[in-house]
Amino acid sequence: MESFEKYTSNSATIYQGDCLEVLRAIDNESVDLIFADPPYNIGKKFGEFKDAWPSDIKYAEWCYQWLGLCIQKLKPTGSLYVMTSTQAMPYIDLWLRERLTIMSRVMWHYDSSGVQAKKLFGSLYEPILFCVKNPRDYVFNASDIEVEAKTGAKRKLIDYRKKEPTPYKSTKVPGNVWYFPRVRYRMSEYENHPTQKPEALLERIIRASTNKGDQVLDPFAGTFTTCAVAKKLGRFSIGIEMQLEYVKVGLRRLGITKQFKGEELLPLDKTYIRNNKNGMREESRKNQQGRLFSA
Numbered sequence: 001m002e003s004f005e006k007y008t009s010n011s012a013t014i015y016q017g018d019c020l021e022v023l024r025a026i027d028n029e030s031v032d033l034i035f036a037d038p039p040y041n042i043g044k045k046f047g048e049f050k051d052a053w054p055s056d057i058k059y060a061e062w063c064y065q066w067l068g069l070c071i072q073k074l075k076p077t078g079s080l081y082v083m084t085s086t087q088a089m090p091y092i093d094l095w096l097r098e099r100l101t102i103m104s105r106v107m108w109h110y111d112s113s114g115v116q117a118k119k120l121f122g123s124l125y126e127p128i129l130f131c132v133k134n135p136r137d138y139v140f141n142a143s144d145i146e147v148e149a150k151t152g153a154k155r156k157l158i159d160y161r162k163k164e165p166t167p168y169k170s171t172k173v174p175g176n177v178w179y180f181p182r183v184r185y186r187m188s189e190y191e192n193h194p195t196q197k198p199e200a201l202l203e204r205i206i207r208a209s210t211n212k213g214d215q216v217l218d219p220f221a222g223t224f225t226t227c228a229v230a231k232k233l234g235r236f237s238i239g240i241e242m243q244l245e246y247v248k249v250g251l252r253r254l255g256i257t258k259q260f261k262g263e264e265l266l267p268l269d270k271t272y273i274r275n276n277k278n279g280m281r282e283e284s285r286k287n288q289q290g291r292l293f294s295a
């Protein structure tokens, strides 16, 4: 018997359960893009769940189980993006390169690690692997993700090596070091989760590797960032999350329901303490639309 719950809307399906079990119930070769952001085995607490395995090998073996299922679920033209800790990524990289083609090893870089390192170089990036099933047939919408190319846009340089001297292009496909600020409490997208990923990061991935109407899957949905961005961009999505508290965030964030078993699913009510223009400490609050109001 199935031991997971399913909630649906026109654009998204949420499953509450263990992704190892839920993935088995999803049709093979039915998904265009999988974004997998699992627990990293670094001892974080996700609500009831402690992100710690007895050893690196045991963690890697667990990853191989869900990665194997993800590969089955991908269409022959599909793409897989996987994140994990810098220390665990070598296990995943070595295993995946035997099964898929790794197109890029991306670094998501940010400006603060939260804790200031004093006796080592603080960690300011998380690795992301971008893999495809078939390197000759996959979606990559280069023109949808272009960023400013400084040589052409700011320095206005001319390429004199061409037959006719031509200005450099002012845009380019991003390289493999991506700067996006981490999701912080004051940001309107913030939800109560320790490792929520920025919408901007998912936007780049979904725009690059899917077309409108494609199916996106996230086996470790957390706050359902992937599904929320997929919806905004006109893609269908499936999000799997084990913990009810985060499933409720997803139900609200995706507009599936405003009530869950009699409980109203309200956006986070955020409180700020700041100095007002007279130098006095003032408490204010921000609602989900990002509007500030006095408490």
Ligand SMILES: C[S@@+](CC[C@H](N)C(=O)[O-])C[C@H]1O[C@@H](n2cnc3c(N)ncnc32)[C@H](O)[C@@H]1O
Residues within 6 Å of the ligand: 017, 018, 019, 020, 037, 038, 039, 040, 046, 049, 193, 195, 196, 197, 198, 219, 220, 221, 222, 223, 224, 225, 226, 240, 241, 242, 243, 246
């Ligand atoms: C790193 S977080 C994902 C954060 C997400 N990308 C976001 O933007 O909010 C990993 C999530 O996986 C969930 N999780 C852990 N083990 C799971 C499992 N076996 N099946 C489904 N979800 C699981 C955790 O509860 C946690 O919310």
